[in-house]
Amino acid sequence: MxxxxxxxxxxxxxxxxxxxxxxxxxxxENGLAKRDVLQxxxxxxxxxxxxxxxxxxxKQFRKPFDAVLYELPAGxxxxxxxxxxxxxxxxxxxxxxxxxxxxxxxTYYPTCGYSTEILYIYVCRELEEGETNLDPGESVDVIxxxxxxxxxxxxxxxxxxxxxxxGVLYARQAGII
Amino acid sequence: MxxxxxxxxxxxxxxxxxxxxxxxxxxxENGLAKRDVLQxxxxxxxxxxxxxxxxxxxKQFRKPFDAVLYELPAGxxxxxxxxxxxxxxxxxxxxxxxxxxxxxxxTYYPTCGYSTEILYIYVCRELEEGETNLDPGESVDVIxxxxxxxxxxxxxxxxxxxxxxxGVLYARQAGII
Numbered sequence: 001m002x003x004x005x006x007x008x009x010x011x012x013x014x015x016x017x018x019x020x021x022x023x024x025x026x027x028x029e030n031g032l033a034k035r036d037v038l039q040x041x042x043x044x045x046x047x048x049x050x051x052x053x054x055x056x057x058x059k060q061f062r063k064p065f066d067a068v069l070y071e072l073p074a075g076x077x078x079x080x081x082x083x084x085x086x087x088x089x090x091x092x093x094x095x096x097x098x099x100x101x102x103x104x105x106x107t108y109y110p111t112c113g114y115s116t117e118i119l120y121i122y123v124c125r126e127l128e129e130g131e132t133n134l135d136p137g138e139s140v141d142v143i144x145x146x147x148x149x150x151x152x153x154x155x156x157x158x159x160x161x162x163x164x165x166x167g168v169l170y171a172r173q174a175g176i177i
Numbered sequence: 178m179x180x181x182x183x184x185x186x187x188x189x190x191x192x193x194x195x196x197x198x199x200x201x202x203x204x205x206e207n208g209l210a211k212r213d214v215l216q217x218x219x220x221x222x223x224x225x226x227x228x229x230x231x232x233x234x235x236k237q238f239r240k241p242f243d244a245v246l247y248e249l250p251a252g253x254x255x256x257x258x259x260x261x262x263x264x265x266x267x268x269x270x271x272x273x274x275x276x277x278x279x280x281x282x283x284t285y286y287p288t289c290g291y292s293t294e295i296l297y298i299y300v301c302r303e304l305e306e307g308e309t310n311l312d313p314g315e316s317v318d319v320i321x322x323x324x325x326x327x328x329x330x331x332x333x334x335x336x337x338x339x340x341x342x343x344g345v346l347y348a349r350q351a352g353i354i
Contacts, residue, residue, distance in 0.1 A: 021191055031314075151350070162288070
């Protein structure tokens with residue numbers, strides 16, 4: 001049986017704009033141990049499918065890799081906001097599209113070893129074009145791909161972002177795209 | 178075109194055992210902005226396939242969720258270590274298996290928005306049983322699943338860990354499992 005660790009104490013060691021870091025002291029199998037945990041409010045990912053089957057993707061500069069990456073539309077959940085509301089809001093803010101239908105696809109933990117972040121993937125359809133409304137300091141290119149082309153880009157490993165890889169492969173395996 | 182941000186300055190705001198946090202000041206599209214970046218040395222993930230087709234999985238307590246989760250064998254790359262060496266080492270340490278063959282499958286970024294972590298997935302075969310050698314404070318259950326059963330667990334969203342989801346779905350789509 002995997003050993004269940006009991007928390008002895010905790011201390012917030014960093015407060016930041018996107019996440020905080022809490023250091024826990026736990027009773028591990030062979031004595032006390034420290035566990036650094038990134039506290040994140042969770043985020044949403046949107047597979048937005050147009051009437052012609054095309055899927056909305058984004059290209060965005062990401063500082064950790066100093067590179068522009070292919071991603072699915074996504075964004076942080078505001079404090080107290082439910083994930084579905086966040087998904088509709090982020091899709092509209094980043095791409096301009098308003099969705100007439102939304103459905104939860106799946107949920108995953110990107111880095112379960114050291115982060116509380118939970119990612120909720122939604123499928124949006126019945127899209128209506130509109131104006132984007134980006135956060136200050138945010139810059140996003142919106143592009144469309146066919147489903148087969150996207151699966152191909154994932155399998156050639158040209159797409160490196162976990163959100164896009166899981167969204168595309170899960171939806172393909174489920175027969176949705 | 179996605180806006181490329183130029184770094185103006187950086188400051189290490191937290192030093193921890195698993196990761197550090199660096200705060201960058203960048204020139205964003207509409208002025209200066211702060212970018213908190215988690216600095217991680219990268220990790221490896223192993224899809225270890227036995228001669229009978231069974232795949233090695235782990236169950237491990239994870240503090241961020243206070244829960245025992247299903248995962249593929251994985252571990253951090255030591256400083257200066259190459260990923261393939263790390264994969265063979267981690268597989269042996271956590272499961273006891275020595276692999277006679279190893280092949281790189283794909284690479285992904287679990288949280289590209291705020292972390293430098295890169296995950297390298299390897300497929301290992303020709304497995305030979307041996308002794309585990311866990312890190313202090315580490316406790317892992319080793320279990321085997323058939324490939325169809327694993328895909329089923331992923332698609333029922335019973336598996337939440339990004340490593341296991343991407344490893345299983347990518348290998349299935351590639352026809353490896």
